[in-house]
Amino acid sequence: MLLTGTFIDEISHDIPHQNWGTVEWENDFKHMKAAGIDTVIVIRCGYRNFITYPSKYLIDKHNCYTPPIDLIDLFLTLAEKNEMQLYFGLYDSGKYWDTGNLTFEIDANRFVIDEVWNLYGHRKAFKGWYLSTEISRKTKGAIEAFSGLGKMCKDVSSNLPVFISPWIDGKKAVMAASGNLSKTDAISLKEHENEWNEIFDGIHQSIDAVAFQDGHIEYHELDSFFQINKLLADKYQLQCWTNAESFDRDMPIKFLPIKFEKLKLKLEAAARAGYDKAITFEFSHFMSPQSAYVQAHHLYNRYIAFKNQLS
Numbered sequence: 001m002l003l004t005g006t007f008i009d010e011i012s013h014d015i016p017h018q019n020w021g022t023v024e025w026e027n028d029f030k031h032m033k034a035a036g037i038d039t040v041i042v043i044r045c046g047y048r049n050f051i052t053y054p055s056k057y058l059i060d061k062h063n064c065y066t067p068p069i070d071l072i073d074l075f076l077t078l079a080e081k082n083e084m085q086l087y088f089g090l091y092d093s094g095k096y097w098d099t100g101n102l103t104f105e106i107d108a109n110r111f112v113i114d115e116v117w118n119l120y121g122h123r124k125a126f127k128g129w130y131l132s133t134e135i136s137r138k139t140k141g142a143i144e145a146f147s148g149l150g151k152m153c154k155d156v157s158s159n160l161p162v163f164i165s166p167w168i169d170g171k172k173a174v175m176a177a178s179g180n181l182s183k184t185d186a187i188s189l190k191e192h193e194n195e196w197n198e199i200f201d202g203i204h205q206s207i208d209a210v211a212f213q214d215g216h217i218e219y220h221e222l223d224s225f226f227q228i229n230k231l232l233a234d235k236y237q238l239q240c241w242t243n244a245e246s247f248d249r250d251m252p253i254k255f256l257p258i259k260f261e262k263l264k265l266k267l268e269a270a271a272r273a274g275y276d277k278a279i280t281f282e283f284s285h286f287m288s289p290q291s292a293y294v295q296a297h298h299l300y301n302r303y304i305a306f307k308n309q310l311s
Helices: 022-034 056-061 071-081 095-099 103-120 142-156 189-203 219-235 260-272 294-310
Strands: 003-008 039-042 085-089 126-130 162-164 209-213 239-243 277-280
Touching (some): 039 126, 039 277, 056 103, 071 103, 103 142, 142 162, 189 219, 209 219, 209 277, 219 239, 239 260, 260 294
Parallel strands (some): 003 039, 039 085, 126 162, 239 277
């Protein structure tokens, strides 16, 4: 299984900003295209006070800063130029991370969804939506938030596809700010199956695909969890994607580009499970030939050689 999609993490939460301008982004889309990427996903259009486009609503109501450039327009232009599709990620107010309650995100995004569709819905590359709030388990308000936001996105855009990218509450599911690399209270396979069966039952009519993050479990657990994910996705008629993380969760420095062997193991497990698509978080920092991390340049070379071998 090869990567055909990547997140774009322009409004970074815990990864250093690369300070790219139009030229660097244009070059990166060319590198993505060469790697076989046909889908780019803006992971979030804003986080707390920083935003990717000049949103009148977010600037007025959430005291967000006016961005120096309309990145959504830029990314749509570059996606169109490179014959890619773009999924738009919603706004993250940060209140969920502070409170554990997802209902705040519904209130903010009901306005963002309308505003964004009016501004960019006519663009050729605008092909779907990403619900940017990440969960792993039965988070308070998750079913209501995902079903409500997904329905809003679909209603305004004549049913364009919507997807989510939750994480698995495995041994490596520790806070980025923590010095720990693992924890003892990891979810069991049965708990994961039961909880996501309940969540999918409540949201499947409002989303089209699920891309579980693959970095929070051990490598020997990939097959068992992936099989459950595919089984549940099939049960609720959802596309089952993998979010193949291209950064390493096993290192004390958070976060560095992943060892190619580990990425290969994860993609091969997704292929065995019969997944429908592989996306990554994320190309520009961890796989690009122009990344600030030199290791990413080498990962790109190893991946291209792997891709060519399979072609």
